[in-house]
Amino acid sequence: MTQATGDLLTVENLNVEFDTYGGIVQAVRGVDFSVAAGETLAIVGESGCGKSVTVQSMMGLIPMPPGRITQGSARLRGQEILGQSRIDGREIRGAQIGMIFQDPMTALNPTMTIGDQIAEPLQVHKGMSRAEAAREAIRLLEVTRIPEAATRAKQYPFEFSGGMLQRAMIAMAIACKPEILIADEPTTALDVTIQAQILDLLQDLQRETGMAIVLITHDLGVVARMADSVAVMYAGKVVERGSVDDIFYRSAHPYTLGLKAAMPSNDPTLKQSLQPIEGSPPDLFSPPPGCGYAPRCPHAMKVCQQQQPPETSLSSTETNRPHGSHCWLHEADSPFKPAELHFIENDSAVEQGAAS
């Protein structure tokens, strides 16, 4: 695995399992990704592909048991954080890595004021007094653009709207100036206009503080708008990674192409109908020996069913964000080359659009 030097966070070969009544679910099966300081990495994929489990297991937020990290490492500035609560004498969670979640309506404690909840990590990690932390909480609410912050700080979550709650969550997550903010589907539960405001806020905060963002989403629109680099996940694995341009303009993996074709568009000049990916993801109780996407892949070959495809390095637009794809089609003796594949895929989409 080639890693760009100076990566802030590096995750390698992370494997996570869950014991369930039906057997062992292999939710994450060898995930690699890395984030450089100040950049935004988007982890994309459909529901159940292991995006959230990846970051939550890294942060020690999955209940163990039934969850279990069987292999892998996650290093922050070169130091292992899996199973650790502190490195460099500082708490990892809350102080060095902040986190926000999907549903702000349930992610805040209903019986504690917003101000107190934001002040909590400041008191615990920074040793601030109650009064200091309360003042800082109000300032953080102002930073996240909540009007009348002083009044709002004394209110409870049920008095806030969804968008306001997500702002408060962000204020809480950045309270101790973390180097990384993990945003686990931060806008999925919000309506579109609020979504845009929250994404703007995250970008502005990133510019001001220089923190890296790991953005988990299934919305390619959000990826295009926010990300510097992208990791596409499928069935517990990263199938393609690269810079946002590589992923969108030079997509190599058939799954990435399928995702793009399945994206709705509001451009009337594009005579392209929305193309769903047929079928459903593999059963992670007994994952297939070969490529997880093979049963749904229009280009699947025999080898795809039998063996895991290795990562193929592709030419990249940006050297510090290597473009790689796990697909047998990239092998020298495959019937198609990635570039052709790209062409074929687009072509068939256009043809189908014209036919309908």
Place this chain on the structure above:
Amino acid sequence: MWSFILKRLAQGVITVWFIATATFFAMHNVPGDPLLNDRAMTAAIRANVEAKYGLDKPVAEQYVIYLGNLIRGDFGISFTQENREVNDIIREHFPVSATLGILAVLFAAAGGVLWGALTALYRNRMPDYVIMFFVILGISVPSFVIAAVSQLMLVGVNSALGVTLLPVAGWGTLSHMLLPALVLGLGTMAYLTRLMRSSMLEVISSDYVRTAKAKGLPAARIFTKHQLRNAILPVITVLGPSIAAITTGGFVVELVFAIPGLGRYFVQAVQQLDYTVIMGTTVFYGAFLVFMVIVVDVLYGLIDPRVRMQ
């Protein structure tokens, strides 16, 4: 907050009036006659006694007099105990029952919250199984059995030690109160443990506890500030009815441990159709329970902001 309390108090007064009215008419429709004893042998004596207690007047008029007396806090004179005012009976014996009841409720609430939280934290492990076994026992075994068995065991312990660790029966000091209060509160404690366990399990897997973990808070702080406070809400909700169950259910325990509480008079009065004592104690108990429920509501409002601001 104050308007909330005042509103609840006004509602409470109406509730007590309902209780008083219902008791009054229920009593007057029960077959039998409170004066069917030696004192009212002849018609003349009977008329005299009826006049003394106001029983010769029409029921509607009796009702008005009764309500008037009630507002002045006068429950009247007992029919069966010569010259004994109902107020005296309550004044003498209610503090005993109330002390026992409150102690029992404290035992039940503290125990229920503690054991419930423990079973949830040790879910499906040994402490959980052991505690839940006793919970099932506490819910299914009636209090008079537990009272008698615990008395027997205490006798055994006392004689084995050769000193009186705790008195087996009677009333007076705190050591007298401990065992009966524990026995009285046991059923409720078991019930609250189960409630607290399920509520705690729900809170443990909630999103905001995950948020608290993601903030890197120490486990102790997560437990007190985020888990306990939210998990305790359903327990407080049922605390009102629980207080009712404990205070009215105290009679059996009072009898077994020979405690001079109000419960005994209450049952005696019902058997003897002692109108004034029945109505007095019922209304008094009713008012007490209504008041306790209001206290619980206010407590709930203090803990859960969503309640007090609506």
